[in-house]
Structures are given as C-alpha cells and as structure tokens.
Amino acid sequence: MKYSIAVYGGPYSHQATHTAYHFAQAVLAKGHNIQRVFFYHDGVYNASALVAPPQDESNLPKQWQTLAQDNSFELVVCIAAAVRRGILDENEAKRYSKPAANLEDNYQLSGLGQLVDAGLESDRLISFGP
Amino acid sequence: MSNTQSQVESDTGTETMSDMLIIFRKAPVGTSWAREAMDLALVSAAFGQKISLLFMGDGVFQLAQNQQPSAVEQKGTQAMMQALPMYDIEQIYVHQDSLDQRGMDSDQLHIDCQSLDSKALPGLLQQHKQVFNF
Amino acid sequence: MILHTVNKSVFTSNTLNECLLTVARNDGVLLIEDGVYGALKTAHPAEQHEVSWYVLKEDLQARGIAPETCREGITLVDYTGFVELTEQYASVCSWF
Numbered sequence: 491m492k493y494s495i496a497v498y499g500g501p502y503s504h505q506a507t508h509t510a511y512h513f514a515q516a517v518l519a520k521g522h523n524i525q526r527v528f529f530y531h532d533g534v535y536n537a538s539a540l541v542a543p544p545q546d547e548s549n550l551p552k553q554w555q556t557l558a559q560d561n562s563f564e565l566v567v568c569i570a571a572a573v574r575r576g577i578l579d580e581n582e583a584k585r586y587s588k589p590a591a592n593l594e595d596n597y598q599l600s601g602l603g604q605l606v607d608a609g610l611e612s613d614r615l616i617s618f619g620p
Numbered sequence: 621m622s623n624t625q626s627q628v629e630s631d632t633g634t635e636t637m638s639d640m641l642i643i644f645r646k647a648p649v650g651t652s653w654a655r656e657a658m659d660l661a662l663v664s665a666a667f668g669q670k671i672s673l674l675f676m677g678d679g680v681f682q683l684a685q686n687q688q689p690s691a692v693e694q695k696g697t698q699a700m701m702q703a704l705p706m707y708d709i710e711q712i713y714v715h716q717d718s719l720d721q722r723g724m725d726s727d728q729l730h731i732d733c734q735s736l737d738s739k740a741l742p743g744l745l746q747q748h749k750q751v752f753n754f
Numbered sequence: 755m756i757l758h759t760v761n762k763s764v765f766t767s768n769t770l771n772e773c774l775l776t777v778a779r780n781d782g783v784l785l786i787e788d789g790v791y792g793a794l795k796t797a798h799p800a801e802q803h804e805v806s807w808y809v810l811k812e813d814l815q816a817r818g819i820a821p822e823t824c825r826e827g828i829t830l831v832d833y834t835g836f837v838e839l840t841e842q843y844a845s846v847c848s849w850f
Contacts, residue, residue, distance in 0.1 A: 506850070509813075515833070517837050520837050520838075531653070531656055603663055603666075606663060609640070609750045610669075616759075616848065617846075617848040619754075677772050715775075749845065750845060751847040
C-alpha cells in the first residue's frame, strides 16, 4: 500500500515526529511505499538545517532526510507555516531579505495542497501531532 | 434553526461517503490550530473536495461571536469562516453537549451550524473517507 | 472502520474522552505516547464502547508501565503491529 504521513510536531519538544519516524520505518519494513511526509504546524522545524543535538540524541531532520533518500519519498514542508516559523529556502530568504536560508537539503517548501493531495493519492494518511 | 440532530442525513443516501471531515477541538487565539485547520479546510475545498466541519470540545469557542483577536495582536478565523459558503463548505456541524457544557447558545454563533447530539458523532465520522482532527 | 490514535494522558486531558464520543462499534483505539497512561487499570475512560483497544508497547516500556498494570482486554502492539492495524482499518483519525 501507499502511505503518506503528516507531522505536526517539531524535533525535541515533543514525541510526535519521533513516533512518526519509527512508524515510517515499520511501514517500509513491511514492504509498503511512502509517497510523502508532509510537515505542518511546528512540524516544519524538522526541516531545519541548523538543528544541533548532542551526540547521544536523535537528529530527526537528518534521519528523515536519510530515510527519504533511501526510500524515494518526498519531504514536503508547508511554506506558509514554515516562513512564519523561520524555516526558509534560498528563494524565501531572498524574498524576505533574510540573512540566510536554513532549509535542509531534500526538503521542499510547498503549499498545503500537497497534504490534501497526499490524502487523495495515498491509501493511508496518518497524522502525528504534538 | 438549531434542531439538534441525532442522525446526520447524507444527501444522496447511506452508501455515499463525503471526502473529508475536519474536526476543530481547540480554543481559538491561544494557539495557531484554529487558523491552520481552517486553512486546510479552504485549501481542500479549492481542490474540489467535499468538506464537512465539526466543532466539538473547546473548538466550539471558535464559533463565539464578538471575538476581537486584534486585542492581543492575533488574526482570528472570523473572516475565513464567513468565506466558507464561497468555497461551497456548507456541512458545518457543532456538538450540542460541547456548547451546553460551555454555556454557549447554538442560536448565537458566528456562523450557522447544524447542531448534533453525541449519538450522531460516530455516524458523522463513518461517513467521511478521511478525517482530520485539530 | 476507523483506527483512532490518542496521545494525551487521560488524567490531564479530555482528548481520550472526546475521541470516545466519536467511536463506532468495530473501530479501534490505539494509545500512543502519553496516551498510554489511558491503558492503566486506574484510568477510567468515560465510556467503554465496543471498540478494540490497543496500546503501543514501546511507549509503555519507555514510561516504566508494566503490562500487568494495564486493563484487561487491551492488546499490546509494537510499531509493526501499529502498521498492521493501519492495514486492517480503513482510515486513521489522530487525536492529539
């Protein structure tokens, strides 16, 4: 089956993205595909390239990035939620005259329509919130 | 106008499922959930989805009249709610017990809603292919 | 048939009880994260419905909750079991 996952919680503050990640791993281990992981609300913080956890703690942005690359699924971040929270790609950083961009590689900013689309195209859409 | 329903009527018969139900359970203003949920409702409708909305728990506070979120420099969802008919979002439900527990009158809400009693809630969820909950 | 996930403690939050207002017979309720406290014998969710109860094993373990302290009739599942539940049920509704 084709799965999509919505993540509404950021790394560290809440377990949501951790649960979502373990769930995603189990989905893939069972032989299913993941179409898209969509980050909304504080979930956009998972897309930060500046996350610097201690060595003995998880790095969810990197973990999602690796899992997505290895299993060919998309990491999509709601652009409206992201820019409000200071997660910007090069285009948005330029648009808002910000000193830097900080969107981690392989994540893309896009519209909320991608979440709707995931619900329509995937067999299952599961959300994880804070 | 506010007859409390125990069963949700679907317009084309019991076999038809609507596309999406969005449940609003959080109070307005204190967090961004009300706005983010309403954004999803409008985007989904713009995608041609048939959307229903359910306000329950503290979510019924989103329907209160005379909200002035600008008093705390917040944007509310009042304008978005008034735009719902333009997006063909007409199936708007409110949980009567949630209103009663909070002393709210179903005749004095910011937008027209169909009041549902608790018995109707399971059926409402079962009638939708996807349920989002905020 | 809907699988509901609940991640808030029933001792501090109304989330589980609000979820239970909406469950139909043959739905499932999976307790995850802080929601696993709702599996304790000392937790008394508002109404016992004819639903199937599940709790995520890893979250019980993380919190030091022994399976014997959980209510009768709650099935422990791991993440693989969680995926299997999502295969069985037609859709998932998350309560947080």
